[in-house]
Amino acid sequence: MTMTKPSASSSALRVSRPASSLTGRIAVPGDKSISHRALMFAALARGETRIVGLLEGEDVLRTADAMRALGAKISREDDGRWHVHGCGLGALREPADVLDMGNSGTAARLLSGLLASHGIMSVMTGDASLRRRPMKRVMDPLAGTGATFLARDGGRLPLAIQGTAQPAPLSYRLPVASAQVKSAVLLAGLNAAGVTQVEEPVPTRDHTENMLRHFGAHVTVEETPEGGRLIRLEGQPRLVARDVTVPGDPSSAAFVLVAALLVPGSDVTITNVGLNLLRTGLFTTLREMGGRLDILDERTEGGEPVGDLHVRASSLQAVDVPADRAPSMIDEYPVLAVAAAHATGISRLRGLAELRVKESDRLASTVALLENNGVRTRIDGDDLIIHGTGGHIPGGGLVETHMDHRLAMSASVLGLVAEKPVDIDDTAFIDTSFPGYFALMNSLGAGFSA
């Protein structure tokens, strides 16, 4: 089938059904969460860290720029390896200019913890999407270090931080399940004398804990009686340069995976995907829906579990996803919603309040994505209810992506299986997390014209 772009804008795209099934073996880019952390921790360590498989998406490149502005020496070799010469904990230099974190909540939140706990003055900003997102969730706990914050509009970027060279160690119970807030508090604890403690009511991704240990910090994790976790970090560790291998990002694999489940006849293997149990809620959910998804050659690489995902086209049934699964698949809901729209029956995805504060209000934008393409969808409290079409998504609508990469990729998957072409207003933000997305999908047979 033909695919044409709907407007003069180079990042708008019209997507139709592909001529054939999706087949082949591919690898997705490196994990975004692990990539941000690798650059930050390497910048705090003494010596040279080499990073293999770093995600070269816009979000992570912003973190690299910020760590350079704070004194680390960071370079990329022609073979794709990154080298970081750290400046040492407590030795970050005052940045000469505003730090622009682009579209990245992770970069802005994690960096706040470092900026608050060093005796430097800094100002952080971001793009229009990031400037709408809440920063009070990190400012409130971090104020306990003795740092001062001045932000716009009740806690939005731009944000000025006067950090302290002698931060007090924090003890904090997370009011929301957020790995970003947990990490901001732990990172502030690195330069504090004494033990920093964070309690999370529901476990969230633990890449900070794992990687801090890898760089030499002493971190302990205890299960709480309520099913949460208590994390303790001993302050002022000797962080030493350690090589890092970044696994493929399960949150990026999600788009390939759902496309392969839905496009008839597909058979795709995605190699070297990160399988940290706090990231794999989508895989569990798709299997519950009847998705044919096998994990092959499970192994450990760079301290994280990885494996190859083998996925074959499947006919999916509706699902009821419990709220406590949300942290393990928080970025995957828009594309899960596309799978639920294609499935048979009514799905309920529970406990999604956090989606309102992502790159877009993902509850509202996911409803619009489906409704504009003929799929009955509604919000009930913090739950998303999707009336599956039994494989007959009408399509024919325009999707507004609101500077949100995950919305753009979810819309592209919808277009591959809808009856009429789907128009996407702007696909440019896909580069924040998944550079090369269209080329990779086209190598499987997707036929995108981008």
Ligand SMILES: O=C(O)C1=C[C@@H](OP(=O)(O)O)[C@@H](O)[C@H](O)C1
């Ligand atoms: O810590 C991280 O690397 C991330 C945590 C999540 O955000 P929250 O912690 O705000 O839920 C997730 O949405 C984001 O893409 C990456």
Ligand SMILES: C=C(OP(=O)(O)O)C(=O)O
């Ligand atoms: C929410 C996301 O990222 P961030 O918070 O880092 O902008 C995401 O990648 O879906």
